[in-house]
Amino acid sequence: MEKMTKIIIAIMVVIILIIIITIVLLNLNKTLIEKEQKEADNPETVAFIDIEELTNKNLFFQIQYNINEYYQYLQEKNEEAIKSISKENIVTLKNQNNYNFKAMSMYVLDKISNITVYVEGVTLKEGIEDIYYLIVNIDYSNNTFEIINSSKEEFENAKNSKILSKYKQDIIITKNQYNRIQEINITDFEILQYYFEDYKYKALYKTQEAFEIIDNEYRQKKFGNSFETYKQYINDNINRLKDANIVKHGITRNGQYCTYIAYDNYNNYYKIIETDINKYTIILDNYTIETNEFLGEYNKLSAKEKVHTNIDKIIKLINEKNYTELYQSLNNNFKNTYFKTQVEFESYVKNKFFDNNLVGAIEIEEEGEVYIVKVPYKESLSTAADVGKITINMKLGEGTKFEISFNMQ
16 A cells, blocks of 8 residues: 555656646747747847858859759749759749849858858849849758748848848758759859950940949040940940950959950950959950050050051041040141041041951051051951951151051042
8 A cells, every 4th residue: 555655656746747847848938939029029139140241252153053053944944953952932033034143242151061142133134134032051061052032131131140040050951963062163264254244234234334333544534434425335336245255365363353354356355353252343445544564565566566556556446436536646737638527537437447347467668757557457257258458647656646647549
């Protein structure tokens, strides 16, 4: 009997302990819920995480590459691939024919073996833009990633380091056929092409933005800081701009960032100065601003080499329809005899030259202080292209100055 009593007491003690533990756990859970609710209602009490702008250039373009693959699957309606990359919050395309994704900025949350990247970007196609906000989670332990649809509010919270500390925890992303991280080592030339195509797109479809990324000093000197002048420049050169692609380039490194020198298939010069990831300024020729480097090289040239360089500049001015600077280079007597106004001169040049002109092998003869230059030119590289020829008389002046006249016979 006494033994049975002890057993009953023991059972009752266990039951009481279970009840106490249950009550404690329920109260603790209630406290946590109330705390989370209080934090949600009162942002000042929230524990936030520091989130930084992504500064790893290779990772930036790696993520953009993965997003573009994902958008390709969305375009193709490849449900297996889409659901393998997005387990939840699948992105909905705003335009079925608009899937070339360009990241504008990224903010990264570092974890133990994961990172979470908050992405703001747009899809681009012929002037049509749709903005998207995405979250890209990368699980380095499994070498996998996932893409989740997000919102402007969530992106702005990340940008301002207003993400709750509970999101610091690692997540496991199971590997499948479509979500494996494919390591890419983007080359400097690919980045140059990316910036070049970005400038082309902006110049063609978002001209104000293109105007704003032009180097300040160059913009002032070339266009008088006038957007209308720049817009006219783009309209005058729109066909060549659409068809332009890089055929020659050089790169100078400055720490993490680069300065790119490029020539396109029309022999146009570009200088792209990278200032940050996905940020740059651009210069559109090598003669408007006469840098110390340019002057040093020019001064080393022989007289005939200077003439050759100046002929190249003249043809570029003709191609870009910069009649004002060209008109200012005319010999005064020649100008007063044949072209008393710039309008008359423009009409002559438009009738004499093609919309685009490629110079062949020039011939230079010296007559006193004047160089007689026979300039053959053609409309394109095609063997069937129209050809022309003109004689330009040039007198070298002080520094890089020169004056010209045309043989009007």
